[in-house]
Amino acid sequence: MGKVIFIFGAGASREESAPTTEELLPDALNAFRNDTRINRLKQFITDFYNTDLQDSASAPSFEDILGMLDTALQRQECFSAKWNREEIPKIKESLLYAVCNIIDRKLRRSGTIHRSFVQNLVDHQSFSHDRYVFLSLNYDILLDNALAALRDQKGLDLDYGLEFTNFGQDWFRPREDRSILLLKLHGSLNWIWCPTCNSIRVGRGKKIVLGIWTESTKCENDRTLQEPLIILPAWHKSYDNSHISNIWLKAERALREAEKVFFVGCSLRESDVQVRYLTKKSLFRDPTVPVVVIDKKRKKSDGRQGEIKNSYRRLFGNVEYLPIGFKHFADNPYKYL
Numbered sequence: 001m002g003k004v005i006f007i008f009g010a011g012a013s014r015e016e017s018a019p020t021t022e023e024l025l026p027d028a029l030n031a032f033r034n035d036t037r038i039n040r041l042k043q044f045i046t047d048f049y050n051t052d053l054q055d056s057a058s059a060p061s062f063e064d065i066l067g068m069l070d071t072a073l074q075r076q077e078c079f080s081a082k083w084n085r086e087e088i089p090k091i092k093e094s095l096l097y098a099v100c101n102i103i104d105r106k107l108r109r110s111g112t113i114h115r116s117f118v119q120n121l122v123d124h125q126s127f128s129h130d131r132y133v134f135l136s137l138n139y140d141i142l143l144d145n146a147l148a149a150l151r152d153q154k155g156l157d158l159d160y161g162l163e164f165t166n167f168g169q170d171w172f173r174p175r176e177d178r179s180i181l182l183l184k185l186h187g188s189l190n191w192i193w194c195p196t197c198n199s200i201r202v203g204r205g206k207k208i209v210l211g212i213w214t215e216s217t218k219c220e221n222d223r224t225l226q227e228p229l230i231i232l233p234a235w236h237k238s239y240d241n242s243h244i245s246n247i248w249l250k251a252e253r254a255l256r257e258a259e260k261v262f263f264v265g266c267s268l269r270e271s272d273v274q275v276r277y278l279t280k281k282s283l284f285r286d287p288t289v290p291v292v293v294i295d296k297k298r299k300k301s302d303g304r305q306g307e308i309k310n311s312y313r314r315l316f317g318n319v320e321y322l323p324i325g326f327k328h329f330a331d332n333p334y335k336y337l
Helices: 011-015 020-031 036-049 062-075 089-107 112-122 140-146 152-153 208-216 242-256 271-283 302-314 326-331
Strands: 001-008 132-136 157-159 179-184 187-193 200-202 227-230 258-264 291-294 320-321
Touching: 001 227, 001 242, 011 140, 011 179, 020 036, 020 187, 062 089, 089 187, 089 208, 089 227, 112 152, 112 326, 132 140, 132 200, 132 242, 140 152, 140 157, 140 179, 152 157, 152 227, 179 187, 179 242, 187 208, 208 227, 242 258, 242 271, 271 302, 291 302, 291 326
Parallel strands: 001 132, 001 258, 132 179, 157 179, 258 291, 291 320
Antiparallel strands: 187 200, 187 227
């Protein structure tokens, strides 16, 4: 029997009040008015783009700012005497800080729909832990928490496909015959990474990334300051980190065994080159594998509905496009399996 693959995108978390990519930056800039890092980021954007941040129409996008910073870092150039090679990495870090903090603030009391989805999936009589694989493009831990809760409820372990250094301490080592695989292609808010010894730690039910800034979390092996393991939404994303590369390899293997694939809340824009390549390459072996797209409910006059549907059909051919929303799908996933 093949595997059923669920690929979660920003749209699934959006139904739990998570900000979209377009909302990440303006929401963060408005939410943290007395934060030193955020204020420095505001100053850079105002200076560099000569813009009024209150005017959303003229404000730069997250991707554009990140692209400018990455290009300057790659070329080892400065923008000015003020925004020099010492300041540019700090501004990029402030962008990451802003993303992590706004997601944390927006989702502290969320997770109902993800819990409902997981519960309805595992409670069904035909459920088998090794048949379902979850891929996520999101940093948040809504799906993680819903799956981790199954350890107490069903005796099932959450397996990220990674070797964490804190196995046996505050995280359990997944049992091969009792685990559910969740592969987070863009990293996670509950992972921290040491750039010296390349170790990685996981936090149970909490976004430990924030501790990097609030507690100056250091590696227990060599006292190096830990870093987030998150792939920011740039036009040219880098997946060179060995842990991230390992996750992508396992995702490809899972997709090659797919008997059905669900895209849940994924716009899968043409700028998402690596995700499109991964899924198309993996499913190319068997064009008969059904692809189901769970999109949010849209009005008939909403041009995005046709745009998303056509984008998927150009990539995969005949897909089943269901603009029913994640909540509706979560209430009865087996109706569509």
